[in-house]
Amino acid sequence: IIDSIQTIYFASLTSAPGSVAQVRECTSALMQVAKRENITLLIVGHVTKDGSIAGPRVLEHLVDTVLFFEGDRFASHRLLRSMKNRFGATHEIGVFEMVAHGLREVANPSELFLGSRDEVVSGTSTIVACEGTRPIVVELQALVSPASFGSPRRSATGLDSNRLQQILAVLEKRVGVPLSKLDTYLASVGGIKVEEPAADLGIAIAVVAGFRDRVVDPHTVLIGEVGLGGQVRQVSQLELRLREAAKLGFRRAIIPKGQMPPDLGLDIIPVPKVLDAIIEAIPAQPNNGGSISSPDLEDRPQVDILPQSRQDELEDELEPETDIF
Template sequence: MAKTRTVYICNACGAESSQWFGKCPSCGVYGTLEEQISNNTNNGNFSRAGWQSQSRTQNKKESPAQPRISVKFSDITEEEQPRMDSGYHELDRVLGGGIVPGSLILIGGDPGIGKSTLLLQTANQLSIRFPRILYVSAEESGQQIKLRASRLRVGLSGDDSDSSNGQEKTPLLEPNLYILPETDLEEILRELESLKPQVAIIDSIQTLHFSTINSAPGSVSQVRECTSALMQVAKRENISLFIVGHVTKEGAIAGPRVLEHLVDTVLYFEGDRYASHRLLRSVKNRFGATHEIGIFEMVDHGLDEVTNPSELFLSNREEQAPGTATIVSCEGTRCLVVELQALVSPTSYTSPRRSTTGVDYNRLQQILAVLEKRVGIPLSKLDAYVASVGGLAVEEPAADLGMAIAIVASFRDRVVDPRTVLIGEIGLGGQVRLVSQMELRLKEAAKLGFTRAIVPKGQTYPTDLGLEIIAVNKVIQAIVVAIPSTQNEDEEDSEEN
């Protein structure tokens, strides 16, 4: 007979406890433990020790080893998986070249960032080439989706003569796009098995409800079981499934961590909701590279692709200002040219302020210490502010050299040549270290019209890019090359010599 026991599961982290606490013992969040009844079924006919002893008694004579259902790795045929074009090159880039049939793709992001907008536009593009695309909306009614599609101008009906007479075309969804406003998981599964769409979109997983589970929508058990059921149908019917996931205040996808393990691809839609550009970043991809990014811009009719993202992160380069430097940052296989800005000023407080926007705060502290110890620039009593233009998060060490040059240029009130890029990692001893994907970075800089690159010494660089490559092994050498000195400084240096 099955025995029942009471367990308490945290709906924030999924931890299990045998008794109720006001605070979860695992994640420390208050009021998240939910009571659930667990059935302990103990099958007395099977035990590991009993099965081993039984098999040994039956097979008294040693038999040759042979596989039962497993196959050799060499016997598996290599078949290239066909991919579907989503209609957006940026989305295809992040997915690794397109949508893989039968795959599960999880998209998370802050409220209002544009997840539903991106998926509705993608569903409309897919419905032009495929006969059945299903959009399951668990948060909006069909009329609300139609109004949003009209505002985004998703699909157009009418001919060109209507617009010539001063009448605008009427926004409509494509006929091959099916809408299902439903929160019941069983109804959604029946529709998936009946319609058999090529691509289905679930918006969102936290609002679905499985009637056999006695917990509220969005709880750990509901999210886990709903995703598992959707995955089984998608794999069986070869349906590509997009799943929208809510995020917590820390920025992680809400629900159990097993949600990210079940799906094939995890994408995060990032960006300031008050800014125009959005970044679609891949953090897990079984069919492509991780940390790829796609860049979109929010306009009045929805999301548009950014064809040349490097121009988005470069300010007005004709207006030369002290304390700016240009770097080349790599996100996956994409290289972006980004401008860094620094401001160094006397402090009004006992301890100086350090502030960063788009760059790592700890890297700034480390570079300031290296500049003061190894170069002799007194920065310990000065405020330092560093920001990346456009708000792009630059976290890789290759931005160290550009950050250091921008700080020194602001300290000396000098202008760095706007046609110069700086690439390199700075060590604690003041060395300029090598970074990865250097050839891709230099090609991106040459494509945008840069004429000079200051790079680490220690490897050969291509000479057919039209770039003047200056290799340095110390940060003080890069400062001398990148920041022009005035006539007074030259006279002081000659007098000291």
């Protein structure tokens, strides 16, 4: 293990350690030693503030694999992400947890990024994201509230903010959900970065559930890309995602229409549009006069939500053009 490449140098070179010439020559010499002795060599390098490798780009071309550690500095878990791999697939990840004795491998990362299903909270949904060939079940949380100032605020933690803006526009134009005067906050549990389009349907359902203050069935996963026309588009590696959901005890899956996976013990609900997914995932009215109940939650305490009269007042203030609920 060489820690770090910016601190070693050739005495025969007049340039300072960490310079382009020193990094290039030292890396080339180390590569020759590794291949001659048939050993594995790990080279630790510095990174810049934007997360890229410090120094010359030739360093990335000389080595066989480039690995990055990433993660929230306030969280205990770290993701080891592959950006280059001559002998395997890129964009694979390894999940580790920082403990007292160092990094420990997380055997089942889905449990790390999945919130407790014992708590009934409105505005949450569950998706299955794929990092390379590894499926990870992630819980999304959305909070929708009246804007305090003239311009509403849209914030996304762990997800692409531009993607959130696009989905909010689709919900308002194609579905009729009035969100233009509301603040919208979206976050992924654990702070994991989810960038693939397959998370679109989960984002849309979480936002609508947060707007209506409804609870999505905690045993349902949502998989699908949302088009600008309000369609739910097909995604890749659907069977792999559903197998992970079934392994963790989920019972229903709302997926794009036209993709029919093999029988995995899940209740599969194909939907062609976002509106159909909303109808299937979100209850139209709260049960028992303003409280939420479910067959899966019979032994758990009831959770009060906003009175229907307050929701009607909020909708009157926003002047929605269409009420689909």
